[in-house]
Amino acid sequence: MNFNNKLFVFVVFILLTIFMTYPAVFKMQGHVISDKGDPVFTSWVLSWDMHKFKTGLANYWDANIFYPASNTLAFSENLTGLAIIGFPIMLLTNDIILTQNILILLSFVLSGYCMYLLVNYLTKNPLAGVLAGLVFAFVPVHASKLPHVHMIAAFWLPLIFLYLHKYTDENKFRHLILFVVFYIAQCLTCMYLYVFVTPFVLTFAVYYAFKKRLNSTATIKLSLAIVLVFIFSFIFYHKYSDAGNMYGFSRNIQDIEAFSLRLESFFSAPFNNCLYSNIMHQNTPEGDLFIGFLAWVLVFLGLRAEMSKPLYKTSALRTILLSIWYGAIAYFTVLIALYLITKGDPSTTRPFTNIIWLLVLRFILDRKLRSACSGYIRNLDVDRKFYLYLSLIAVLLSFGPSIRFFNDRVFPGPYNVLFNYVPAFGSIRVVSRMSFIIILGISVLAGYGYNRIYQKYKNTGLWFVLIFILTAEFLMIPVTTPEIKTKNNIPEVYKWLGNQKGDFALIELPLYMGMKNVEKENERLYYSTFHWKKIANGYSGYFPPLYSYLYDVAKKFPSDEMIDVFGKMGLRYVVVNTAGYKEQGRGNIEGEVKKFASKIKFVKNFNEYFVYEIENSKLLSSASEITGNEKFISKKFWKAKSNFTNNYTYLAFDGEEETRWCTNSPRKPGMYFQLDLGNLESFKGIEFEMGQGRQSLFDFPGKFKIEVSNDSKKWITVFSKNTDSANMILPSLIFTPKKINALIKLHTVQTRYIKMTQFDNEETYNWSIHEINICN
Structure with missing residues (x-):
């Protein structure tokens, strides 16, 4: 077997993919791979992209869903890079399900093959490259992303770093061009992976420019190449910014934390892993990062460094202190194991927190340990050192806002810095997908680990044993392939x-x-x-x-x-x-x-x-029904009262859209909100600001009346509505979705008191007012 032959290696990864995804290759038509959730959605995305390739790119971002909303393709991943790859297949087959299934399987093949290219270049050992490719392509965390074709398509990542290595080693312009091409390809294929890999591309550029002592010309070229990709991505992704600004889209810390890794994630196998899922699955959303035992062994071997002298000599006192320290570590490690087995709550004993503090304490107090660690780092070569740093930093970032063990928050995570200061990270929801950067580093280090074994034993038979064990640990067959209707049998x-x-x-x-x-x-x-x-x-x-x-x-x-x-x-x-x-x-x-x-x-x-x-269908042509140049009465002398939560009525006109007056109980007839303007004023309308929460949309009464009075005793009804409020809010929902309001226009009257009384009978929703404005 000639593993130096790249075509032969490519065929090997094709065969591995067929086996590791069985029976997907035999159910390519009329079946989706994995499930009928996200794979069906991404088939629509790919189909829209290719539809626009054929019919013209005008209004590319205005996909045909959520009408009459605009920029709807930018509500999720656009998959343009995959659509470009799959377009010839679609032209030949006119079958989007078949096209997507081919792209999924091809992504496994290319992920393995491209990692082979990277590790073979670094180690000069094709067997190490194939093993690293197997780890990268089929490690459980990668294979568990079957429903997300854009995540499976991680094959650009090793190519990005391969040509960064080649450029910093050989300073050839063609390598820089290929780096730019693959970096842009990642940008077009998956926004998540593009955003996640970018800090490490910048780190690589700075680190290797220093370590390899690049001349100023080469450094400037590399910097300009990265800036060029940034400019391209800014132009390409600006529709995401437009959509966010128009609709008020954002991610809050709670959303991000729910989809971040936790410390127990490293001991959790995906549900579809044959060997470990029954005993090691934690059932957290996209939170499974167990990579098998052998891969970790190979990583540790890959990180071994030759030391020129013993780490340090010990003494009796040191032995006693270390025994106490190891005993404490062992105690808390046992607690962690028990929590993993029972899936309990460690927040009372906080074992991981205590272990972290024990490690920090020893590192601070133990000068010899610091010296040993420093010596170890110095003895690692430049490349292994980089992929160690890459893996460790990616692990820390993957925890999201806080590093947690079950419900125990160990300490804040560095991801907060990116979330608060780098705009692209503010739109990321599933931080746990940083795991792809982790397995990139792990795969390279595992390749180094095998290379170390090979250099010592020169035994290719052992390589086959390792491949067999890795395959067994990664196995996820049979892959589910539910049926889906195709062109001939759709409704x-x-x-x-x-x-x-x-x-x-x-x-x-x-x-x-x-x-x-x-x-x-x-x-x-x-x-x-x-x-x-x-x-x-x-x-x-x-x-x-x-x-x-x-x-x-x-x-x-x-x-x-x-x-x-x-x-x-x-x-x-x-x-x-x-x-x-x-x-x-x-x-x-x-x-x-x-x-x-x-x-x-x-x-x-x-x-x-x-x-x-x-019968009468015509889209509203403008925001004419929404307040435009309306003038509002000053709120300086306003007072209000209500027969529900009377002490908080001022929140309805405090100038803060985030606050609100709320009845705190479902709407029922007789609820009222009475406003005292302080003076006799011209009154010709009311604007209700809804805030940005979905819930508040339904806290607006559908059936209510508005009365006015000069003395708060004799009331005149100026508005009465006994139907749903949908028509009142609709113009704002269409034209100003970030700032939703309802405007009620009335004939001008003079009044001091305004009273809103409702006769809704609602079982679920309250009545709330975020901010009320009176038009004059």
Whole structure:
């Protein structure tokens, strides 16, 4: 076997992929690999990208979901790099499921092969390269990302560092060009990995420029190359910034912490690992980083350094103190093992925290240990030292805002610095995906570990034994491959929509939201690839406020209010899935719709799908119904009272959108909020600012009246509403989704007192006012 032959090695990784992902290669058509959640969503993303490649790149970012929202492709990963690779396959097959499945398997092949290239270059040992490629491609944390094709496609990472090495070693311009190409390719393929690898690219440039003593010309070229990639990424990703600014998208610390690694993650195997999942799976979201036992052994061998002299001599006192220290370490280690086995709560004894402090204390007090560590680092060669630093820093960053062991926060994590001061990191939700940088470093060090074994024993038979053990530890077969309908057997309603002329928008009901129903909504996105009409439905990393609001209020469909809302959204068709309504206990939804025949007419029936057309459908043309140049009355002399939480009424006009007055109990008839303006004022409207929380959208009353008075005794009704509030909020949800408000315009009257009384009877939502403004 000639492992110097790159074609032969590529074939080896093809065969390994076929075996390690069995039976995926035999179910490439009509089946998705892993599950029908995110893989179905990413098939829609890839299909949209390729659709725009064929039809023109205008409005590339305005994908056909979440209509009438814009920049919807930027609500999640755009997968442009993978779409470019898969485009020829799609042209040949016209099958997006087959195309995506090929991309998934190809990503495993390329991940292994590209790591082989990197480690073979560093060690000059092709067997070490193949072993490192096996670790990188099939280590459990990598293989567990099967539902996320953009994460599986991590093969650009080793190529980025390979050509950085070649450039700093040989100072050839073609290597710098290839580095830029692969770095940009990573940018186009997966934003997560591009953002995560960037600090380490910068670290590499500084570290190797110093260690390899690059001349000023070479250093400037490398710096300019990195800046060029940054400029490209800024231009390419600016739509993400636009979407964030328009919709107020952001990640909070709680979201990030939930998807960060914890210390026990390193002892947790993914659920689909054959050997260890039953005994080592912790069931944390994307929090499994156990890489097997042999890989760690190889890493430790790879980090061994030849010492020119013994670490230090010991004494009787030192022996006693070290015995106490090791005893304490052993005690807390046993506690950690018990918590891992029982999955208990260590917050009372805090074993990991105590171990950290014991290590820090010894390092501070033990001069000989510091000297030994310094000597060890000096004896490591430049390359191993870099990948050790890379792995350790990536581990620390992967913990997110705080380093935790179960519920015990050991200490704050360095990720806080990136989150607070580097904008790109503020949009990252799943920090645990930093694990790909960790396994990059681990794979290289494991390659060095095998190279050390080979240099000592020169026995290739041992290599086969190690490959066998690694394969057994990484095995995850059989890979699940659920069926999915393809072009010939999709529901007829989607074929019919594809045959309808013109560019129009529709909504399919009932709407679904949340992880329990992700497959149902993603399936609609997938089916939309067969007609490419705009749909109000959607699923992504972010949801626009309008969809969140529609999800709740559309439960009241059919109603006059909801049909009007659909019309003002510019929706032409409403596709009613009666099977979905039957699951909700509404078996006669088509009968309910007949009662509104004057506003919505029946068009066609396809088994459980009923298609209706809205009679008056026209998207609101502007934000004319939202306050623009309205002038507001000064709040200096305002007072307020209410029959609920009266002591906090001032929060409704304190000038802070983040605060709010709230009834703290579900809405019911008779609740009132009374405002004293302090003086007689001209009154021609009220603006309610909703804040940015989804919950507050539903804290706005649907049925209420507004009364005015000059003496707070005799009241005149100037506004009364006995239907849902959707129409009042809709313009803002469409045109100013970051700052949602409801404006009620009235005929001008003179008044001092304004009283809002509601006659809603709501079981779930409160009544709250974030900020109230009075128009004059």
